[in-house]
Amino acid sequence: MGALVIMRYATKLFANLADHTYVRCGSGGKAWSCWGGKTGGTELRRGMGSTKQANAIAEPNERARISCYLINGVCHQAANRILFPAGITVRGARGYDVSEALFGTYGRPRGPFGSCASPFDQHNGVTGDLPQCADTMPARAPRQGQRTRVVRSLRARRDEQKYIRGVLAIYRQAEPLTRASVRRMAGPDLEGFHLKLFMHKVEYNLRSGLGKSLSRKLQDVRLSAERSRMKIEDWFCHREMKAREFVQAFNKETILFQEAAAGVLKAKQYKALFGLEPGDNVILADPRIVRRVLRNR
Amino acid sequence: MQKDLKHGLRLTDDEYERKIIELHRALPPMSTTEQDKEVRRAELNLAIDHHLGRDFPPKRREALWAIQQRVEKRRLRLAFKYFLRRFLAKRVAQEAQGLAGYMVDEYAKVLNEDELESFFGLQKGERPVLPVDIDQLKK
Numbered sequence: 350m351g352a353l354v355i356m357r358y359a360t361k362l363f364a365n366l367a368d369h370t371y372v373r374c375g376s377g378g379k380a381w382s383c384w385g386g387k388t389g390g391t392e393l394r395r396g397m398g399s400t401k402q403a404n405a406i407a408e409p410n411e412r413a414r415i416s417c418y419l420i421n422g423v424c425h426q427a428a429n430r431i432l433f434p435a436g437i438t439v440r441g442a443r444g445y446d447v448s449e450a451l452f453g454t455y456g457r458p459r460g461p462f463g464s465c466a467s468p469f470d471q472h473n474g475v476t477g478d479l480p481q482c483a484d485t486m487p488a489r490a491p492r493q494g495q496r497t498r499v500v501r502s503l504r505a506r507r508d509e510q511k512y513i514r515g516v517l518a519i520y521r522q523a524e525p526l527t528r529a530s531v532r533r534m535a536g537p538d539l540e541g542f543h544l545k546l547f548m549h550k551v552e553y554n555l556r557s558g559l560g561k562s563l564s565r566k567l568q569d570v571r572l573s574a575e576r577s578r579m580k581i582e583d584w585f586c587h588r589e590m591k592a593r594e595f596v597q598a599f600n601k602e603t604i605l606f607q608e609a610a611a612g613v614l615k616a617k618q619y620k621a622l623f624g625l626e627p628g629d630n631v632i633l634a635d636p637r638i639v640r641r642v643l644r645n646r
Numbered sequence: 647m648q649k650d651l652k653h654g655l656r657l658t659d660d661e662y663e664r665k666i667i668e669l670h671r672a673l674p675p676m677s678t679t680e681q682d683k684e685v686r687r688a689e690l691n692l693a694i695d696h697h698l699g700r701d702f703p704p705k706r707r708e709a710l711w712a713i714q715q716r717v718e719k720r721r722l723r724l725a726f727k728y729f730l731r732r733f734l735a736k737r738v739a740q741e742a743q744g745l746a747g748y749m750v751d752e753y754a755k756v757l758n759e760d761e762l763e764s765f766f767g768l769q770k771g772e773r774p775v776l777p778v779d780i781d782q783l784k785k
Contacts, residue, residue, distance in 0.1 A: 360777045367777040384782050418785075419742040420725045423777050433670075438663055446697075446767045447746050447774040450753075451717065453689050454666045458677055460725035468675035 351375055351400040351478040353435040355428060357442050358390030367444025370428040372407075374400045378481030381411040383427035384418050388626060393441055398434030400482035405472040407431045415456050417465035422456030423448050430455050430469055515553075519545045540575050547571045554622045566613040574606035649760050653699025662696035690714055697765040698757075706756055713752040720745055731783050739778045746774040 352375025357368040371387045373380035375395065380387040381403070407413050413430035415422045425448045429438045438454060439445055455469050523542045551567055552559060581598045584590040590598070611619050611627040619627045648656070657665065669688055677685065690711055694702050724741055731738050750773075754762055759770055768774060 360779060367775040369777045369779065385777075385779050417725065417728050418783055419738060419776070419778065420721065420728050424779075425777070433667070436664070436667055438666070440659060440663065444775050444777055446765065447750070448776055450693065450714075450766065451721070451746055451749055451776070453686060455670055457718075457721065458682055459679075460728070461722040465725055465728070466676065469670070469673070470675040471671070 350397045351482040352395050353398050353400065353403055353432055353437070354395040355393040355432065355437070355439050355442070356380075356387075356390045357393045357439070358386075359443070360385075367447075368442040370424050370439045370442050370445075372403065372428050372431045374403075374479065374482035376482050378483075379404070379479055381407040381413075381428075381431050383424040383431065384412050384415065385424050387411070393439065394437055396432065396435030396437040398432070398436065399476050400434075400478045402434040402472050402475040403431045404479055405475045406433060406470065414467050414469065416467045417460055420457070420460050420465045421467035422452035425449065426452050426454070426456035433471055515549050519549060539579065540572060543575050544568060544571055551622060555618055558618055558621075563613065563618075567610070570606065570609040570613060573609070574602060577602045577605070649764065651699055651761055651764060653703075654701030656699050657692065657696040659696075662692060665692050686714065686718070687711060693765070698761055709756045710753065713749070713756065716752065717745070717749045720748065735780050735783045739780055739783060742776055742778060743774075746776050750774045 354373050354375055355370055356373055357370045359366045360369045369383075369385045369390075370393070371380060371383045371385060371390075373387070379400065407427075407430075411427075413427045415427040415430070425439050425442060425445050432438060433455075440449075456467055458467050458469065459465060519542070522545075523538075548564070548568065548571075551564070555563075578599070581590065581595060581602065584595075607623070610622070614622065614627075616627050666689065669685065669692070673681065673685065691707065694707060694710065724738070724745060727734055727738050727741065750762070750766055750768065753765065757765060763769065766774060
């Protein structure tokens with residue numbers, strides 16, 4: 350059995366923050382769009398199930414027979430259908446409680462007078478996995494053709510462990526500066542710390558594609574973003590800025606950072622570094638959460 | 647941490663998910679109108695058991711079911727405009743968002759603030775939103 354992964358991202362900047370959800374298999378070799386985009390975002394959850402069955406449920410248009418958008422359901426219901434073999438739903442996605450109450454877990458099967466027929470065919474006879482979703486860690490000894498893939502997967506794991514060790518080393522180096530008993534890390538120390546972490550990630554994600562010139566440009570972009578972030582954080586801490594203004598300024602800086610990075614990276618490099626297409630900008634501060642956390646600001 | 651709504655134990659996330667999936671596993675691809683109604687009713691009861699508590703009073707369950715049926719009628723009315731979505735995409739999207747708002751407002755007549763927050767995951771005064779993509783709607 351393969352893994353079915355729920356991916357999510359917010360549908361619109363600022364105003365409407367309900368999550369769009371789509372499904373992909375664990376290897377990333379196949380994704381189903383569920384009436385929307387199927388790249389980027391973050392993982393919500395995953396479960397084990399037949400990716401072939403999921404693909405059959407999704408159908409070629411990847412909408413899992415949610416025929417009429419907003420009448421039978423939205424992306425959440427399409428995703429739930431595709432996730433059926435894994436026995437999980439998109440619970441936890443923002444706006445899901447509302448869409449579930451409105452359209453049910455797997456969507457409404459029909460509209461008025463026989464229109465918008467939206468049958469949920471579970472394809473219970475379908476088993477197994479799609480070749481592009483095959484697990485990269487087979488239980489038995491791999492055959493000749495599978496060996497290369499397994500070796501690549503092991504190498505990827507080793508690289509990832511090396512990356513994590515590097516991150517921990519950067520944190521360890523900064524430890525004397527982060528201890529509350531010493532002082533709050535600020536100014537050049539903080540800048541340097543974030544820059545080290547960022548460049549470590551850049552080296553890990555871009556590897557051989559990273560030349561000296563590109564490295565310098567990326568350092569400039571990251572430093573500039575960090576200085577802007579520290580400035581607005583400072584204003585906010587000194588009550589020269591309200592919570593809402595802080596969120597807006599923070600999100601604006603996040604977008605400017607992504608645009609600046611897109612300006613110095615090739616599309617492929619950008620995707621390798623951020624997991625997003627250039628222009629597919631994301632924001633990080635959710636006004637609702639900030640409001641909740643900083644109620645009196 | 648979950649607030650105690652005084653309606654007894656609630657189904658956990660996993661229990662709720664499992665029961666919902668079991669409910670649908672037995673269904674044919676295209677259920678009859680009657681089966682569909684039964685499923686909606688069963689889904690509502692499970693949602694109540696999960697979000698509010700298994701001892702939620704039967705009379706108030708009935709009241710929520712009555713609301714759910716009114717919401718369902720509105721959803722069907724929205725379908726007529728759906729067929730003109732190439733011209734009315736924004737309007738259909740607004741009305742769908744309005745339908746979500748109507749549903750929450752109606753539920754608010756039966757549920758108190760804490761119950762409403764638990765049921766829909768909404769803060770006080772927060773409006774419900776659906777993940778609407780206008781471009782997808784025009785397709």
